[in-house]
Amino acid sequence: MRIATSLNVFGNRFPAASHLGRLAAAGFDGIDFNFADLLTQLDWHHERTADAFVDQLGRAAGDADLAWVQAHGPMFQMFGAEDPHPQRRALCEPALRACGRLGVPWMVLHPDVFPGAYDAAHRKEVLKRNVEFFRGLLPSCERYGVGLALENIFDSAAEKRGCPRYFAAVPDELCELIDTLKHPLVGACWDTGHARLMQLDQRAALRALGARLKVTHFHENDGLGDDHQFPFSFGKQGVDWNAVLEGLKEAGFAGAWTFELGKPFQSVPEPLFDTMLKYVAAQGRYFTKLLAG
């Protein structure tokens, strides 16, 4: 099993293409392409510009012997009519194209909600409009050979949307969304930190996802904020990692062990940056060994 990290560890501190060797040196062998940090850095609709950027990153990954295990797609309000949401939604197509060019198998996107009471009628409409949105991307998925991994978010993220619940933040709704789309290029991304915010039983959730589970976002918090810290940062308040391991085994998960840890790497002093990377990669080795055992 590959041990991967999102490129968001570099954030705005280091340009990823010239620093990928640091990930390999630390012990990672997989990477997660993070579009969310790059949306405004170049004109993704200008194919020559986008290809040049992507090819440079692809060469750097090849030189460092790192495999693309997944990507994070653009982030936006699916039903937001005001800037920047329509522009960001329009970046899904060029993002899928870039994934295809790099050989990224799965791109993560978020389900969403629109204002309403989240009663049965509203929830039904939310499901329908999510299905319509993701279905609209499937021709591009097929064209570029890239799947959509739909991620569990958390209820407090729906406050800004005028809704008491976030759609598909719980496994039965995420399964329902994926099963309704019913396409081999649609699966799930499980985010352990978001599940912690929802106080979910991670073992039962992962077991329920089963073969739908394609990619992972591993990080933790204390149940109060979406901190994206590495495992064991919060002691008993953090994620129950034994439950995660049991759930992954029961789901038969064979993808990559992928960390999504932007925040600690934004503040760690530069002389400690590589040591922190090494520690996180060592955590990945520890977990994957337990998973294989």
Ligand SMILES: [Zn+2]
């Ligand atoms: Zn995530």
